[in-house]
Amino acid sequence: MTGNAHKAEEVASFFKGTADVTHISLDLPEYRSEDVGEIARGKAQYAYAQLTSPLIVDDTGFFIDALRGFPGPYAAYVLKSIGNTGILRLMEGRPDRGARFITAIAFADAGGVHVFKGTIEGQITTAPRGDGGFGYDPIFDTGGKTLAEIPLEEKSRISHRARALTAFHDWFITAYQPR
Amino acid sequence: MTGNAHKAEEVASFFKGTADVTHISLDLPEYRSEDVGEIARGKAQYAYAQLTSPLIVDDTGFFIDALRGFPGPYAAYVLKSIGNTGILRLMEGRPDRGARFITAIAFADAGGVHVFKGTIEGQITTAPRGDGGFGYDPIFDTGGKTLAEIPLEEKSRISHRARALTAFHDWFITAYQPR
Numbered sequence: 001m002t003g004n005a006h007k008a009e010e011v012a013s014f015f016k017g018t019a020d021v022t023h024i025s026l027d028l029p030e031y032r033s034e035d036v037g038e039i040a041r042g043k044a045q046y047a048y049a050q051l052t053s054p055l056i057v058d059d060t061g062f063f064i065d066a067l068r069g070f071p072g073p074y075a076a077y078v079l080k081s082i083g084n085t086g087i088l089r090l091m092e093g094r095p096d097r098g099a100r101f102i103t104a105i106a107f108a109d110a111g112g113v114h115v116f117k118g119t120i121e122g123q124i125t126t127a128p129r130g131d132g133g134f135g136y137d138p139i140f141d142t143g144g145k146t147l148a149e150i151p152l153e154e155k156s157r158i159s160h161r162a163r164a165l166t167a168f169h170d171w172f173i174t175a176y177q178p179r
Numbered sequence: 180m181t182g183n184a185h186k187a188e189e190v191a192s193f194f195k196g197t198a199d200v201t202h203i204s205l206d207l208p209e210y211r212s213e214d215v216g217e218i219a220r221g222k223a224q225y226a227y228a229q230l231t232s233p234l235i236v237d238d239t240g241f242f243i244d245a246l247r248g249f250p251g252p253y254a255a256y257v258l259k260s261i262g263n264t265g266i267l268r269l270m271e272g273r274p275d276r277g278a279r280f281i282t283a284i285a286f287a288d289a290g291g292v293h294v295f296k297g298t299i300e301g302q303i304t305t306a307p308r309g310d311g312g313f314g315y316d317p318i319f320d321t322g323g324k325t326l327a328e329i330p331l332e333e334k335s336r337i338s339h340r341a342r343a344l345t346a347f348h349d350w351f352i353t354a355y356q357p358r
Contacts, residue, residue, distance in 0.1 A: 025304075029221055042208055046208065068259070071260075077251070082246050086246070090268060
């Protein structure tokens with residue numbers, strides 16, 4: 001279950017024929033952490049204590065090397081406040097442009113919590129490029145194109161979210177033991 | 180009780196002769212909110228559920244008008260990652276320099292949670308000034324001096340924390356009914 005209907009559809013399509021996935025909205029407190037894996041784990045524990053049925057939660061961060069990981073787990077808030085303009089300003093004149101998106105998916109059931117991560121590596125551009133995508137996509141170059149220049153279908157295949165979901169799915173169909 | 184021994188001393192000195200204050204460290208999950216009052220309220224509820232004894236928790240944010248409130252409740256993380264250098268860079272050429280610190284203190288007992296806030300208004304400087312203080316103090320001008328230029332004793336009297344604590348103290352000695 002995820003806090004977003006679109007995400008739930010994505011997960012459901014991943015698990016078609018394997019497991020039924022439904023979507024539940026739940027207000028979750030979060031341990032503040034710079035590790036999205038720990039954030040997802042904390043939320044999954046809390047959600048499982050309330051729902052006592054197997055579930056997943058996810059958390060995504062955006063980490064820029066030259067800014068000591070900023071905006072990290074606060075990517076959504078930073079986008080809304082200072083935005084891509086702010087990020088580009090903070091990055092002016094910096095030679096190290098390395099950055100990454102990380103999504104963590106935490107699966108909880110009676111056996112405990114398992115965390116799966118997916119990462120996409122890239123570079124911060126010097127100016128926004130591309131009309132697609134959302135959020136940081138126009139300033140995040142991966143393999144010569146920004147995520148806003150990559151068609152949605154391809155982006156959905158290579159994204160941090162897809163990678164985390166694949167890792168979870170692989171584990172789920174090969175190693176998962178229901179309890 | 181607070182998560183920091185120094186803060187606990189400050190609180191204890193405020194309540195000398197009125198109430199005994201001790202300090203307990205507790206790992207608290209937090210609702211992500213841009214309102215430090217709501218963050219403190221959530222933490223106080225959680226802490227009270229665990230400790231079932233009257234307690235206070237606090238939360239502080241730093242809000243810059245021209246940056247849509249950034250860094251807000253994430254002041255500590257932003258200081259550690261992009262720091263005052265990053266803030267000054269984001270503020271370059273911006274005429275609106277208004278900013279404020281807000282501390283919220285949440286008191287919880289069997290009767291529920293009460294939240295008290297203290298604010299200090301100021302302006303973001305164009306360069307750091309002063310050797311005292313910590314954090315954002317050198318770039319926060321209030322009444323012509325930065326908090327890093329104001330002697331500690333005076334700062335302790337006019338600070339957002341002191342104001343929140345005073346509001347709580349006034350309520351506690353005049354209106355509080357133990358349950």
